[in-house]
Amino acid sequence: MTEETKQNEEEQIAANTTETTNNNVRYNAGASSRKLIEEDDREEEVMLEQFTHPYFDEDPSIGQSRYEPNVLLSRGCCNKPECYKVVNKAERDSSSKLNVNNWMSHIKSPSNAGECDIVEVRFKNSRKDFYRLPEGLEICEGDIVAVEGTPGHDIGIVSLKGELCMIQMRKKKVENNDNIKKLYRRAKAADIEKWLQSIDREEGMIYETRRLADSFDLKMKVNDVEYQGDGTKAIFYYTADDRVDFRQLIKALAEEFRIRIEMKQIGARQEAGRLGGIGTCGRELCCSTWLNSFHSVSTSVAKTQQLFPNPQKLAGQCGKLKCCLNYEYDVYVDALKSFPELGVAIETKKGKAVYHKVDVFKRLLWYSYQNSQELIPLSVNTVKKMLSDNKRNILPEDLESFAEKIENNK
Secondary structure (H helix, E strand, C coil), rough: HHHHHHHHHHHHHHHHHHHHHHHHHHHHHHHHHHHHHHHHHHHHHHHHHCCCCCCCCCCCCCCCCCCCCHHHHHCCCCCCCCCCCCCCCHHHHCCCCCCCCCCCCCCCCCCCCCCCCEEEECCCCCCCEEEEECCCCCCCCCCCEEEECCEEECEEEEEEEEEEHHHHHCCCCCCCCCCCCCEEEEECCCHHHHHHHHHHHHHHHHHHHHHHHHCCCCCEEEEEEEEEECCCCCEEEEECCCCCHHHHHHHHHHHHHHEEEEEEEECHHHHHHHCCCCCCCCECCCHHCCCCCCCCHHHHHHCCCCCCCCCCEECCCCEEECHHHCCHHHHHHHHCCCCCCCCCCCCCCCCCEEEEEECCCCEEEEECCCCCCCCCEEEEEHHHHHHHHHCCCCCCCCHHHHHCCCCCCC
């Protein structure tokens, strides 16, 4: 082996040794960095375990429990009722639709009039009716009672009694005569047990009825089912655009469930009231909490209140115009009586000014010249005077000199 070859081999060995050393250094550096990262991750996990927040930390029980709807809420109670035990007011108010507060409970009847022998009884959701008490039976609000049905008997909870009950009768135009049904007694343990069994069957009956309606190709929507307290009859609430021939459906339901069938058609507003929900305002629907009389709402009501006719914003959950549009309508009508006729143009020496919009509460009207985008706010009295002057062929110089100053609230 020559000296030159030997020297080349030594240089090659030295180069390999250097490369191996560099690789070991890089590996050790990478391993140490990975070790530091793992240690940092463990420290962060320990810090996260030590930090607990009542709102953002996950509850280990979440996802393990299954939500089960309380079918008794639609009847006006939260817990399973007991025989001869009054359902307390807090429980009735927290779960009932159209709950009431008897503010006249401490007021005694006039001396020339006897005690009111009629009570108001609530059933499922918003259904209520008046019943006459038998002689010698004392009933309290919240009592579970057996009342006259058609046929048989029904089970409900007393929601109102006394003078306020008579006021409600006058409000609903119910006459105090022999046509008022009878209240039999307080519900017994057997009555309550059969009542609860009937309530448990309602949910399954809804789905079965919808399936049968689809099989008969009926253009109807079954919204709710209410069993009578004795379990011999069921009321089916449905909505439909046109008349529905449901004779085959009734026959199929009678064969399936072996009970008497009654069909009741309700409107879209009544459907929303029975089912309940949350409105765009963030509160419970008025029709399911306190509103029991529905008045027609037209688009002119929205125009009077200067609302943009957007059907998506003006419609409620029922698909109709919101009932709350009527709440302030009378106030707007009274306020607009002192306003000049809206939409009338003003003639000035500078040119013709056309009407754009109005602010009822600030009592301002906005005008602009033709072919101009600048809006000029004018007070109600100023517009009245200008319009009266125009009728006498008197033209103001311009509108800018009469413009109102508007402060921008930031």
